[in-house]
Amino acid sequence: MNFIPSEAFNSFRAKIRHFVEHELESVSLKVEMESKIPEEIVEQMRRLGLFGLPIPKEYGGLGLTTLEEVIAYEEITRTNACFRSRIGTSNGIGSMGILYDGTEAQKQKYLPRIAKGEWTAAFALTEPDAGSDAANIRTSAVLDGDFWILNGTKQFITNADSAHVFTTIAVTDESKRARGGVTAFVVEKGFPGLFVGPADIKMGLKGSHTHELVFSNCRAPRENVIGGQAMVGKGFSTAMRVLDKGRLSMGACALGASQKVMELCIERIHQRMDQGETADSLQAVHFELADMAIEIHAARQMLYHAADKRDQGQNVTHEASMVKVFCTEMASRIAGNAMEFFGGDGILTNNRIEMFLRDVRLYRIYEGTSEIQRLIISRNLLGRKEKKNVVKS
Ligand SMILES: Cc1cc2nc3c(=O)[nH]c(=O)nc-3n(C[C@H](O)[C@H](O)[C@H](O)COP(=O)(O)OP(=O)(O)OC[C@H]3O[C@@H](n4cnc5c(N)ncnc54)[C@H](O)[C@@H]3O)c2cc1C
Known part of the structure; x- marks a missing residue:
């Protein structure tokens, strides 16, 4: 690179x-x-x-x-x-x-x-009974003349309150499901039968809202199948490609947060040294700081390598999963250790450490949990040909 x-x-x-x-x-x-x-x-x-x-x-x-x-x-x-x-x-x-x-x-x-930024777009895949196991979605779309009629419930849909368009994944052929029976639609905010539920009350990402989304005989014009008629039944692969790229972005978010948290720790150590603590008395803290820097450096190399490889037109499914696990788990460790550095001050909201700790924890869950990324990585390594359960990959 x-x-x-x-x-x-x-x-x-x-x-x-x-x-x-x-x-x-x-x-x-x-x-x-x-x-x-x-x-x-x-x-x-x-x-x-x-x-x-x-x-x-x-x-x-x-x-x-x-x-x-x-x-x-x-x-x-x-x-x-x-x-x-x-x-x-x-x-x-x-x-x-x-x-x-x-x-x-x-x-x-x-x-x-x-x-x-005139219109906000959201992505509606997850359902109450289909998170990691995305192939298990139940939301259906049935063609009726010039309209597809969608029925079902999505959950945890980010920005649903401000969204004008929803990339919505639904089953159009029950007998094929993820293997040729799932279709991606663009559903607009004003389509009849689309309802946004109240915002979820969450532990983190407070200013970013997730909502339930209900399709009750929601009418989407025929031309709103993403890719048109030829793409009916091919929406599962659209969704998976979207998530592939998303995992690199998640890695970047976890990396940015980790870098900032490390810098806050450095400021904190400088303050303590200004107040008379010697380098020796802070040795354990120095070692922790060095470990943060080592991990952040490794994470950045992994992320940039995968991003560069993608820019060269190569498939990065394997690398993107590794990036997501490594960066998001690193961010949780770093924010947790920073909380120790700060002691009681760490729990004070204006010191920001507690906010980073809560927010980065969520990165490990969405766009595919750590466990799901590990499944993808190990399947690639083992060269598994038959995939019985199609997980959020
Ligand atoms: C803040 C936030 C924003 C989100 N935004 C969106 C959005 O905009 N659009 C959208 O569609 N979704 C969104 N989601 C949903 C998110 O993608 C799912 O929460 C995630 O995929 C996990 O699914 P789940 O919650 O159903 O957990 P589950 O799939 O029920 O998983 C529960 C636990 O079981 C583990 N697990 C599941 N299957 C396996 C397996 N086969 N092997 C080993 N372990 C397994 C998981 O790793 C996890 O630890 C969002 C979620 C959050 C938290």
Whole structure:
């Protein structure tokens, strides 16, 4: 890998760093308390182009490479994780299905609005009885004249309250299910029969909301199958490709948070040394800090390598799973150790450690849990040909 960022990207990265330090950090605590990102912050994100990071320029986005995109997320997640979630779900799992498999008309209709942040996109796969085992979804879609009629319930749908479009995965052929009987749809907010439930009350990512989504005889026009008629029955692979890329983004988020937490620990140690503690008395802490730096360095190499490989058009399913496990589990360890460094002060909300600890824990669950990533990795290693259970891979 030989990554030399362009001058244009370096200057964009500096802009993001400035925005994070001067705007997002100053409202982070308020967002935690009110569980809401102020609209003026969302507007600033729009102006910076953050809603369009990976969307190609021809559709109004910034057209970042995967490597540039993960670096952008590393920067954005140096603060409250909900800010990344507000943009990254929309220009990531919410819209990538349209980009990968959509018709040209669908791309022209949806992507420019999503890239500008006028419309938010969400991704609706998980159901009460189908999380890791995504092939077990029950939401059905039946063709009735020029409309597909959707029925079922999705859960944990990020940004459902602000979303205008939902990439929705439903069963269209019960006899085939994940093997040719699942289809991806773009369902718009105003379609009759679509209902968004109240926001879940969660331990972390307070400013990013997840909701139940109910389809009750929801009518989606025939042309809203992602990719059109030819893609009926092929939606499971669309969903899996979307999640593949999402796992690299998750790794980047965990890395950005870890880097910031380590920097907060360094500041803390400097303060204690200023107050008279000697390097010797802090030796155990120094060793912990060194371990943080070693892990972060390894995580960054893994992430950049996988992102670069993807940019070269190669399949990175295996690497993306390794990145997700390594980075997200590392972030939990680092935030947990930082809590020890800070002692009682660690539990004080304004020191931010407790927020990072809660938020990074969630990264290990969504877009495929650690256990599911380990299954994918081991199956690849063992060269398993027959997959009886199709898990969120
Ligand atoms: C903050 C947040 C945001 C989310 N946003 C979205 C979204 O926008 N769209 C969406 O569709 N979904 C979303 N989800 C759902 C998320 O993808 C699921 O929670 C996740 O895939 C796990 O599914 P589950 O919760 O049903 O847990 P389960 O699948 O029930 O898993 C429970 C436990 O069993 C383990 N397990 C399950 N199967 C196996 C197996 N075969 N082998 C070993 N262990 C196993 C899991 O690892 C886990 O530890 C979100 C979740 C969270 C927490």
